[in-house]
Structure formats: structure tokens, C-alpha cells
Amino acid sequence: MSKLRIYEYAKQQNMSSKEIITILNRVNVPVNNHMSVMDQEMISKVEQHFKDVKAKAEPQKGDQSSKQNGERRNQGYMANENSKGNPSTQSPQAKPENDKDYDNLVDDRVASQPRNERIPKKPIPNKPAGAKPATGGTTGGNRPSTTGGGNRPGGQGGNRPGGQGGGNRPGGQGGGNRPGGQGGGNRPGGQGGGNRGPSNNNRGGNNNNRGGGAGRGGNNNNRGGGRGGNQQGGHRPAAPKQPELPTKIELMEALTVKDFAKLVKREPSEIIKKLLFLGIMATINNEIEVDAMTLVAEDYGIEVEIKEPVDEEAVDMLVEEENPENLSERSPIVTIMGHVDHGKTTLLDAIRSTNVTASEAGGITQHIGAYQVEIKGKKITFLDTPGHAAFTTMRARGAQVTDITILVVAADDGVMPQTVEAINHAKAANVPIIVAVNKMDKENANPDRVKQELTEYGLVAEEWGGDTIFVPVSALKRDGLEDILEMILLVSEVQELKANTDGRPRGTVIEAELDKGRGPVATVLVQNGTLRVGDIVVAGTTYGKVRAMVNDRGRRIKEAGPAMPVEILGLSDVPSAGDLFVVYDDERKASKLVDKRVSKVRQEAIGSNSRVTLDDLFKQIKEGEIKELNVILKADVQGSVEALRGSLEKIEVEGVRVRVVHQGVGAINESDIILATASNAIVIGFNVRPQPQAEKMADSEKVDVRLYRVIYNAIEEVEAALKGMLDPEFKEVVLGRAEVRQTFKVSKVGTIAGCMVTEGKLVRNAELRVIRDGIVIFEGSFDSLKRFKDDAKEVATGFECGVTIEKFNDVKEGDIIEAFQMEQVKIV
Numbered sequence: 001m002s003k004l005r006i007y008e009y010a011k012q013q014n015m016s017s018k019e020i021i022t023i024l025n026r027v028n029v030p031v032n033n034h035m036s037v038m039d040q041e042m043i044s045k046v047e048q049h050f051k052d053v054k055a056k057a058e059p060q061k062g063d064q065s066s067k068q069n070g071e072r073r074n075q076g077y078m079a080n081e082n083s084k085g086n087p088s089t090q091s092p093q094a095k096p097e098n099d100k101d102y103d104n105l106v107d108d109r110v111a112s113q114p115r116n117e118r119i120p121k122k123p124i125p126n127k128p129a130g131a132k133p134a135t136g137g138t139t140g141g142n143r144p145s146t147t148g149g150g151n152r153p154g155g156q157g158g159n160r161p162g163g164q165g166g167g168n169r170p171g172g173q174g175g176g177n178r179p180g181g182q183g184g185g186n187r188p189g190g191q192g193g194g195n196r197g198p199s200n201n202n203r204g205g206n207n208n209n210r211g212g213g214a215g216r217g218g219n220n221n222n223r224g225g226g227r228g229g230n231q232q233g234g235h236r237p238a239a240p241k242q243p244e245l246p247t248k249i250e251l252m253e254a255l256t257v258k259d260f261a262k263l264v265k266r267e268p269s270e271i272i273k274k275l276l277f278l279g280i281m282a283t284i285n286n287e288i289e290v291d292a293m294t295l296v297a298e299d300y301g302i303e304v305e306i307k308e309p310v311d312e313e314a315v316d317m318l319v320e321e322e323n324p325e326n327l328s329e330r331s332p333i334v335t336i337m338g339h340v341d342h343g344k345t346t347l348l349d350a351i352r353s354t355n356v357t358a359s360e361a362g363g364i365t366q367h368i369g370a371y372q373v374e375i376k377g378k379k380i381t382f383l384d385t386p387g388h389a390a391f392t393t394m395r396a397r398g399a400q401v402t403d404i405t406i407l408v409v410a411a412d413d414g415v416m417p418q419t420v421e422a423i424n425h426a427k428a429a430n431v432p433i434i435v436a437v438n439k440m441d442k443e444n445a446n447p448d449r450v451k452q453e454l455t456e457y458g459l460v461a462e463e464w465g466g467d468t469i470f471v472p473v474s475a476l477k478r479d480g481l482e483d484i485l486e487m488i489l490l491v492s493e494v495q496e497l498k499a500n501t502d503g504r505p506r507g508t509v510i511e512a513e514l515d516k517g518r519g520p521v522a523t524v525l526v527q528n529g530t531l532r533v534g535d536i537v538v539a540g541t542t543y544g545k546v547r548a549m550v551n552d553r554g555r556r557i558k559e560a561g562p563a564m565p566v567e568i569l570g571l572s573d574v575p576s577a578g579d580l581f582v583v584y585d586d587e588r589k590a591s592k593l594v595d596k597r598v599s600k601v602r603q604e605a606i607g608s609n610s611r612v613t614l615d616d617l618f619k620q621i622k623e624g625e626i627k628e629l630n631v632i633l634k635a636d637v638q639g640s641v642e643a644l645r646g647s648l649e650k651i652e653v654e655g656v657r658v659r660v661v662h663q664g665v666g667a668i669n670e671s672d673i674i675l676a677t678a679s680n681a682i683v684i685g686f687n688v689r690p691q692p693q694a695e696k697m698a699d700s701e702k703v704d705v706r707l708y709r710v711i712y713n714a715i716e717e718v719e720a721a722l723k724g725m726l727d728p729e730f731k732e733v734v735l736g737r738a739e740v741r742q743t744f745k746v747s748k749v750g751t752i753a754g755c756m757v758t759e760g761k762l763v764r765n766a767e768l769r770v771i772r773d774g775i776v777i778f779e780g781s782f783d784s785l786k787r788f789k790d791d792a793k794e795v796a797t798g799f800e801c802g803v804t805i806e807k808f809n810d811v812k813e814g815d816i817i818e819a820f821q822m823e824q825v826k827i828v
């Protein structure tokens with residue numbers, strides 16, 4: 001029995017850990033908790049204690065239960081020890097001492113014990129009805145009969161957990177004198193009075209007055225008696241049978257009381273009671289920690305296995321360690337970045353149309369967010385979303401897709417702000433940069449100036465002693481394209497890019513949209529393994545079976561290996577750009593994971609929505625903390641949403657920023673407008689239109705909906721709008737004046753100025769100033785404005801009123817109170 005822990009021993013004894021701990025404390029062996037190890041000596045002491053109690057009890061009652069096997073002895077022990085409920089049949093010494101805690105514990109244990117758990121498995125002879133509680137006595141059902149002790153030979157009490165309560169309740173002692181006892185005598189069951197016990201006992205002398213109660217007792221007992229034989233005495237037919245407890249449960253993280261109750265197949269109220277006993281106040285929807293759940297479960301005798309919570313997100317992110325033997329070379333994935341108009345799109349298009357993969361030549365180019373080209377028998381994958389916005393968004397989502405960055409700098413323009421940003425992004429992501437000095441065909445092209453300027457950012461050309469590759473190109477004339485591609489291959493060789501074609505397929509969503517005919521369509525970039533039609537894919541908050549795959553030439557394919565961009569059909573919803581995807585073997589597991597993610601996202605959304613209120617916005621603006629333009633963003637594809645969001649959120653006009661409160665793919669609908677009203681937002685649609693209903697609603701709610709087809713225009717307009725939001729000009733408007741005719745000092749209120757409004761009106765919510773002899777002596781707000789005894793919102797010329805001023809009591813007769821407010825100057 002080495003290393004036997006208390007909870008294990010308790011289980012063996014069919015007792016709760018707490019009971020054993022209590023007994024150990026009583027025999028002067030202090031222990032910490034249910035996990036404490038019990039040595040042989042401790043076990044002996046506990047067993048000796050059982051024996052002592054049994055020995056004390058036996059002479060008094062020929063209790064059968066006490067002769068039962070060890071499994072039940074605790075109950076026999078409890079019952080006997082507490083059966084002082086019937087002084088006439090039991091010796092008061094049966095309970096060794098008056099240990100209040102102990103009694104409570106026992107009482108609690110009994111009260112909360114699931115009946116079927118504690119009922120002896122063997123039939124108990126000669127105990128037909130008495131063993132069960134009267135049907136009518138619900139309480140009796142749960143805490144047996146205790147009382148029973150009173151009417152029946154205590155021994156029976158001993159057989160059932162129920163038998164014990166009497167000891168705890170003073171009423172129990174009355175048992176002997178109660179009619180219940182008589183009832184028992186009259187009835188076949190004999191013990192019926194006992195069963196009704198709890199209520200009778202508790203009420204002591206009331207019993208005698210409650211003939212009805214006694215009568216019920218009798219009935220119950222009769223019934224009980226009738227069934228007793230069949231039911232082998234120990235069980236109670238009347239009480240609804242509780243479902244069987246699980247033998248083992250797994251706990252991983254905090255659960256609500258409701259969920260935990262479900263897990264252990266018990267009523268939440270019962271769990272709440274048990275928690276209370278542990279000193280934990282919880283309601284049905286409160287979460288309870290694993291520790292508390294363990295204690296409760298063990299109290300039920302349920303084995304608990306604690307599992308480390310598995311962070312599915314982390315599992316997804318985890319790129320399994322691949323055996324180097326299984327790895328093979330893969331193509332590089334390239335992103336093109338650079339300043340506006342420096343030729344990113346032209347370069348991407350030029351490369352695509354001149355270097356299509358040999359096998360795909362002839363196919364019709366399709367925009368799927370990425371494409372592959374071939375040079376010297378090797379492939380290169382280009383992400384088709386130029387600009388660092390998309391790149392950063394993906395990176396922010398944990399997607400490290402890019403292996404190499406092509407930084408496009410126009411030779412006639414040189415380094416510009418977005419060139420610098422692009423450099424910083426690439427550096428932050430640790431991605432090597434190849435500089436494409438574009439527009440070399442232009443007369444004023446000055447590649448040396450570009451090289452010179454870039455040295456400032458740590459990009460030093462090889463010929464100048466650095467290690468950055470500069471390639472002069474003309475995207476327009478398609479010059480230097482091969483050079484660029486060769487350089488990409490060169491850099492990627494150094495990088496030794498590898499993947500396992502047979503590994504678990506995983507990768508990143510490049511863009512996604514909802515296609516009217518095809519449903520959610522996502523372009524994914526496979527980064528490891530081989531994605532096949534029929535695979536079950538989880539991507540962000542969506543999943544599904546890959547129904548079909550289409551490559552960048554619009555051809556249907558069956559499988560896609562590493563570094564291959566492919567459009568997939570079959571997802572249940574539209575994922576977001578930058579979402580990682582992983583293939584799962586089990587569809588159920590996939591759906592469970594997605595459910596979890598969806599509810600997490602929803603909760604986050606609720607959290608953020610609650611912040612998007614006008615009140616809050618006003619507060620923030622008033623406090624000068626943040627000034628924001630709230631925006632709801634809708635676009636045709638996820639890629640545009642992300643790109644637009646990235647750019648918008650970078651705009652900052654003198655401290656005023658854009659905050660995207662909601663974004664999505666698809667038409668602008670009514671719920672967008674409702675959200676816009678609630679959050680005082682404007683709606684930006686990119687390549688989408690509002691639905692007719694939404695348009696109407698926007699009109700009536702005066703929501704500003706702006707539609708664009710060019711990202712740049714959207715950004716420009718928003719910038720302008722933000723400028724309009726810069727601190728508006730205010731001017732003061734005097735609303736009225738009043739003369740103080742009299743003052744009254746009232747304790748707790750302060751000075752009340754009795755006034756006569758001489759000009760305009762006084763307005764309760766306006767600001768005020770106190771003017772004495774032409775000098776402003778105080779500026780503040782009204783504390784109260786009254787007409788006679790009633791609060792007034794405003795008081796007009798010619799009327800008297802009472803005014804108290806916030807934080808100012810020094811008002812005097814003859815003072816002028818001027819009410820004013822600040823009004824925004826409208827810029828026309």
C-alpha cells in the first residue's frame with residue numbers, strides 16, 4: 001500500500017476524501033488535502049477508529065449494517081455514531097463526542113450523497129420498509145431517516161446512509177416519543193415513522209400536533225412496506241433514480257457549473273451545494289477551476305484525470321519537425337513591394353505573362369492571388385497582391401509566407417516613403433530583399449541614385465561592397481525580367497528552402513471570396529505536404545472537404561504540392577487572408593475545432609462591439625484620449641479588405657485615426673448600416689454595392705456610405721474626412737442672464753440663489769458664469785435649477801427661479817448669472 005493517497009483510500013472505502021481527512025484529524029493525524037499520502041500507520045489509525053465506533057455501536061443495536069463488509073462500514077459508523085436520535089434505543093455515547101464540524105460534515109455528506117452511490121449493494125434482510133423513506137417525505141428520501149433512528153431499532157439506520165441524520169438534529173431525539181413511532185408499530189413496515197423522520201424530527205414537538213404528518217407517515221410506510229420486499233430494503237422506489245455516475249472524467253480547463261454538472265450527471269444545484277461546502281460560491285453559469293471540480297468529483301468517487309489543455313491554435317501553428325530525409329527542395333515564394341506607382345503591378349504582370357510554367361503554357365491567366373512561373377526548369381511562386389499592406393496583414397496573423405522580397409524602386413523617382421516602409425517590413429520578417437531598379441527605360445533613370453539612397457537603409461549593392469542584389473529592369477519594356485528571376489533562384493538556393501511533399505498538408509490562405517455560383521472560394525498556398533481533392537481542411541474559422549482545386553491557369557487539378565498556389569472549393573465559409581490551413585483526418589474533430597474558434601471570435605466581437613458606442617466615443621473624444629473615425633469596411637475579396645484596412649489604419653491626421661469596427665466580404669447589408677448607426681461609423685465599400693434595403697436604411701439613418709473602385713481614392717478621401725474631423729471650432733453662445741435677488745444658506749445644499757431671469761433663459765444643462773460688478777468671478781455648471789420646488793430644464797425671462805451652482809457657494813445678491821453653451825462652428 002505504498003504511496004496510497006487519501007482520495008484513493010477514500011475511494012476504496014467508498015467514502016469521500018473529506019471524510020477520511022476529518023477522521024484523520026480526529027485521530028490526531030493532520031493532513032493537508034486529498035492528495036496527501038497515507039502511510040500504513042495512518043491507515044491503521046483510521047481502521048481502528050472504525051472498529052472503535054463499531055464496537056461502541058454494536059451492543060446497543062444488533063445493527064446488521066455494522067456487520068457488513070468494510071465497504072459500508074463508514075456508513076454504519078456514521079449512522080451509529082449519530083444515532084443518538086433515539087435515546088430510547090441507543091446509547092448517547094454512540095456518538096463519541098460532540099464535534100460540530102464533523103457532524104456537519106456527516107450531515108452534508110449524507111445530504112448530498114447520491115443515493116444510488118451509497119446504498120448497499122446487498123439486500124439487507126429483515127428490513128423491508130424501514131429502510132426506505134416514505135415517498136411523501138422528500139427530505140426523508142434524501143436524508144434518511146435519521147429519524148428513523150427514533151422509531152426503529154437503530155440498526156436499521158445503520159444500514160442506510162439515511163439512518164444517521166437524527167444525531168445531528170435535535171429533533172431526532174424526540175423521535176422516540178413521536179407518533180411516528182406508533183405509526184411504525186401499526187404498520188407492516190414497522191418503521192415508517194422513522195422515514196418521515198427528518199421533518200418530524202426537526203420539528204420536534206410539532207409532530208404531535210401534526211396528525212396529518214403522522215398520517216402521511218403511515219401511508220408512506222405502508223407503501224414502503226409493500227415495496228420493501230421487492231426492493232430489497234435498501235432502495236427507495238419513490239425517489240427518481242439519479243443517473244449512474246461516470247467512473248472517470250477528464251478535466252482540462254475551467255468549466256461552468258452547468259457543464260460540470262452535465263459531465264458528472266448530476267443536477268447543477270447539487271454541484272452548487274457541494275461547492276458551497278468547499279467555500280466556493282458559484283452560480284450555474286460561473287466557471288469553476290479544475291481543482292474545485294476535482295474535489296467535487298472525488299467526493300462522488302469519480303476518478304479524475306487532469307489533462308493539460310491543448311491549444312489547438314498552437315497545434316496548428318506548430319510545424320511538425322520533419323525528418324530531414326523526407327525533405328525535398330521547394331520553390332521560393334516571392335512578394336513584390338515598393339512605393340506607389342513604382343511599377344509593382346506592371347512587373348508582376350510582365351513576369352507572369354512571359355514566364356508561365358511550361359506545362360501550363362496556353363492556359364488562360366487567372367487571378368487567384370498568386371501564380372507560378374518557370375525558369376530554367378525551376379519554379380518560382382509570386383504572391384499577386386503587391387504592396388506591404390497584404391504582406392503585413394498576413395504576417396500579423398502569424399503567416400510567414402514570403403521567402404524573398406522584390407523591392408521595386410523607380411529609377412526616376414528614387415526612395416520614397418513606402419519604399420522605406422517596405423524595407424522595414426521585410427527586415428522585420430527577416431526576409432531577404434532583392435532590389436528591382438525599375439523604369440530603366442526612362443530618360444531620367446538614375447540607378448546610382450537609388451543605390452546611393454538605399455545605402456542609408458542598410459541595402460548596399462554588391463559592387464559597392466555590400467551584399468544586396470540590385471537588378472536594373474524595365475517592367476514596361478520587359479527588360480531584365482530573366483535577370484530578376486535568376487537572382488531569385490540564386491538567393492533561394494542559399495536559403496535551402498525545403499518541404500516534405502508527404503507531410504501533413506498545411507499552408508496559408510492568400511485570399512478568399514464568396515462566389516455566387518461556387519460558394520466560398522479560397523486561394524491557398526501549400527507550404528508543406530500535398531493537398532488533395534477530398535482532404536478535410538480547417539482554415540481559420542471555417543472548414544470543409546476540398547471539393548475541387550483550380551490552379552493559377554484555371555485548370556482543375558487533383559493535388560497541389562509545396563509552394564503551389566491553388567484555389568480550393570468546398571469550405572463552409574469564407575476564411576480570411578492570412579489564415580493558416582491544416583488538413584485533418586477527422587471531420588468531426590475539424591468541426592469541433594472550428595466551433596470553438598467561432599465562439600471565441602464571437603466573444604471577442606461582442607467585447608469590441610460593446611466598446612463601439614456613441615457614449616464611449618464621445619467620452620474618448622471629450623477626454624482627448626483618442627479621436628477616431630469609425631469605419632465599416634466591405635469589399636469584394638478578402639484580400640482587398642485586408643489591404644484597405646491595413647492602409648486605412650495607417651492614416652493618421654494630427655492624432656485622429658481610423659478604426660475599422662467591422663469588415664467583411666460581400667455587399668453592404670442592413671446589419672452593416674445598423675452597426676454604422678450604433679458606432680457612428682461611415683461605411684466604405686470597395687467594388688461592392690449596398691443592397692437596396694441597406695441603401696434605404698442608410699438614407700433614413702443618414703449613414704455615410706462611400707463606394708470606391710480604386711483603393712488609393714478610398715484612402716485619399718478618408719484622409720480628407722479625417723481632416724474634417726480635426727478639432728472643430730467652437731464659439732460661445734450666451735443663452736440668458738439672471739439677477740440674484742436673494743440668497744439662502746441651506747445646510748447640506750449650500751447657497752441657493754433666488755434669481756429673476758432678465759434676459760433669454762437659464763438652461764439647466766448649460767454652463768454658467770457668475771459676474772459681479774462686470775467681472776467674471778466663477779465659471780462652472782448648474783447644480784440645480786428650480787421653479788419653486790420643482791426641477792426645471794429651463795426658466796425663461798420674467799420668471800423667478802432658484803439656482804445652486806456646482807462647487808460654488810459664494811454667490812451674492814446683485815450677482816449676474818449668465819448661462820451659455822459652446823456651439824460648433826459649421827464649416828461650409
Ligand SMILES: Nc1nc2c(ncn2[C@@H]2O[C@H](COP(=O)(O)OP(=O)(O)OP(=O)(O)O)[C@@H](O)[C@H]2O)c(=O)[nH]1
Pocket residue numbers: 338339340341342343344345346347386387438439440441442473474475476477
Ligand atoms: N516607363 C516605364 N513606366 C513604367 C514601368 N513600370 C511601370 N510603369 C508605369 O508606371 C505606372 C505605375 O505602374 P504600376 O505597375 O501600376 O505601379 P504600382 O507600383 O503597381 O502602383 P500601385 O498599384 O498604385 O501601388 C504605370 O503607368 C506603368 O505603366 C517601366 O518600367 N517603365
